[in-house]
Amino acid sequence: MGKTRFVSVSSALSAFLVLAALLAAPAQAAPTSEQGGHGRVDPRPSTAKLAFELQRLRLFSRGAVEVSPIGRSNEGRPVWSARVGHGPLRILYLTQQHGNEPLGTPAALEFLREAGLGHSPYQRWLRSRVTVDIVVRANPDGHERDWRYNYAPEADPEFGEQGKGYDINRYHNPELAPEDNPATEAGLIQRHYAEFRPDIVVDYHMQGRYRDDEGKEITGSVKWPTHPEADPAAVSLSKQVTVVAAESMNAAGGNISQYPGGNYQGIARNAYGLRGSGSVLVELSAMPAEHEQAQIRRATFAMLAIARGTANGSLRKIDPAAAEKIPPRGDPIGRATRADSA
Numbered sequence: 001m002g003k004t005r006f007v008s009v010s011s012a013l014s015a016f017l018v019l020a021a022l023l024a025a026p027a028q029a030a031p032t033s034e035q036g037g038h039g040r041v042d043p044r045p046s047t048a049k050l051a052f053e054l055q056r057l058r059l060f061s062r063g064a065v066e067v068s069p070i071g072r073s074n075e076g077r078p079v080w081s082a083r084v085g086h087g088p089l090r091i092l093y094l095t096q097q098h099g100n101e102p103l104g105t106p107a108a109l110e111f112l113r114e115a116g117l118g119h120s121p122y123q124r125w126l127r128s129r130v131t132v133d134i135v136v137r138a139n140p141d142g143h144e145r146d147w148r149y150n151y152a153p154e155a156d157p158e159f160g161e162q163g164k165g166y167d168i169n170r171y172h173n174p175e176l177a178p179e180d181n182p183a184t185e186a187g188l189i190q191r192h193y194a195e196f197r198p199d200i201v202v203d204y205h206m207q208g209r210y211r212d213d214e215g216k217e218i219t220g221s222v223k224w225p226t227h228p229e230a231d232p233a234a235v236s237l238s239k240q241v242t243v244v245a246a247e248s249m250n251a252a253g254g255n256i257s258q259y260p261g262g263n264y265q266g267i268a269r270n271a272y273g274l275r276g277s278g279s280v281l282v283e284l285s286a287m288p289a290e291h292e293q294a295q296i297r298r299a300t301f302a303m304l305a306i307a308r309g310t311a312n313g314s315l316r317k318i319d320p321a322a323a324e325k326i327p328p329r330g331d332p333i334g335r336a337t338r339a340d341s342a
């Protein structure tokens with residue numbers, strides 16, 4: 001028996017086993033006391049659990065959530081796209097380009113549950129107005145190692161670390177063709193972006209810990225494209241999205257500041273602004289474990305608020321200048337423990 005045939009039989013078998021597990025034991029994936037009790041979500045689902053949760057969403061949403069890989073990581077792990085809605089306004093969320101910045105990923109699962117599971121009039125209206133596509137955990141190899149980079153130990157990257165891999169969030173440069181992109185997973189996102197053509201892109205990261213001028217901890221930071229050649233209309237839309245993200249997270253008990261980001265065109269925030277989309281960076285602060293559920297919830301609220309504001313048109317009525325009034329980030333708390341430049 002050839003190897004190819006073995007692989008296809010084995011993948012068909014594993015698909016069957018996943019389905020059998022889904023049908024036989026849906027309760028297995030429900031929150032357990034081990035994860036902290038009712039309503040808690042797993043902040044760091046394993047690669048296998050993430051795939052399981054996405055397939056579960058696909059199955060239980062009866063097709064409202066579509067799940068498919070946009071390709072594979074350097075080590076062959078699927079990079080998942082999950083899509084909900086069929087409306088004309090298109091939103092792309094990215095999570096976990098940096099493997100050690102996990103919390104956008106469980107937030108995405110919660111968003112998909114909120115938007116995709118159920119047939120309330122609100123959900124049906126939302127899904128008729130917007131199409132939300134999420135690249136859930138763009139960097140599965142980095143997640144496995146709990147590090148920032150992808151896995152390319154032989155590479156000598158311009159952006160990244162020799163012996164580890166590329167910094168995916170430096171390889172979205174619009175002048176870099178996906179087929180020439182040395183950072184595999186960034187190339188997958190570039191291709192996906194070109195196919196999907198989103199109006200809005202929001203990229204979820206994590207930063208260190210900071211406090212504001214009054215000493216209160218910053219829970220997150222946001223920023224629009226700052227590259228000088230970004231299309232003014234795209235920057236204006238980006239600022240409107242930034243305001244919605246900040247206000248929704250503040251309303252959920254957050255304390256949101258402006259991220260002091262640079263102008264490099266390889267960063268997703270700048271690259272997709274240069275390509276004409278509203279493009280926003282959301283950074284969640286790496287607060288201690290007891291705050292993680294709240295941080296995930298805030299990230300989910302921002303996803304829901306951006307989708308809702310896009311769907312009902314309220315986002316486009318916001319004064320873009322309001323984004324400039326979001327306060328600066330302030331000083332770090334303790335010693336910086338992570339490379340936290342977006």
Ligand SMILES: [Zn+2]
Binds near residue numbers: 205
């Ligand atoms: Zn990051």
